[in-house]
Amino acid sequence: MAEVIIASGKRKSAIARAYISKGKGIVRVNNILLNAYPEYLREIIQEPLVLAEKYKNKVNIKVNVTGGGPVSQAEAARTAIAKALAEFTKDEELKRMFMEYDRTLLVSDTRRKEPKKQLGRGARKRRQKSYR
Secondary structure: OOOEEEEEEEEOOEEEEEEEEEOOOOEEEOOEEHHHOOHHHHHHHHHHHHHOHHHOOOEEEEEEEEOOOHHHHHHHHHHHHHHHHHHHHOOHHHHHHHHHHOHHHOOOOOOOOOOOOOOOOOOOOOOOOOOO
């Protein structure tokens, strides 16, 4: 196990960086303890920690998240934590378990907003055509 591992995760326009080191299982997101977050967001962020039960109380995790909304930030943080755990522990079994459970734990979401086109309000919507 190395000293400090840095991993990043992305979802929509949210970008998260996770710093993982040996510790007692303290998880902070934007310098706020995980317990202070609403239950729904906490469950999203904790998913990789629940799966990696044996490493949960052996590491401290600090996550910085910017951009996007609350749920996108939570999902980006989740990806960053999972990547950091897999790299920190160098456990192939854990990596395989993450991939089988949900691929987005280790692979950032590449989907982005489609650019707006002319003659319309957005990427697909067009002005209504009138014949009279």
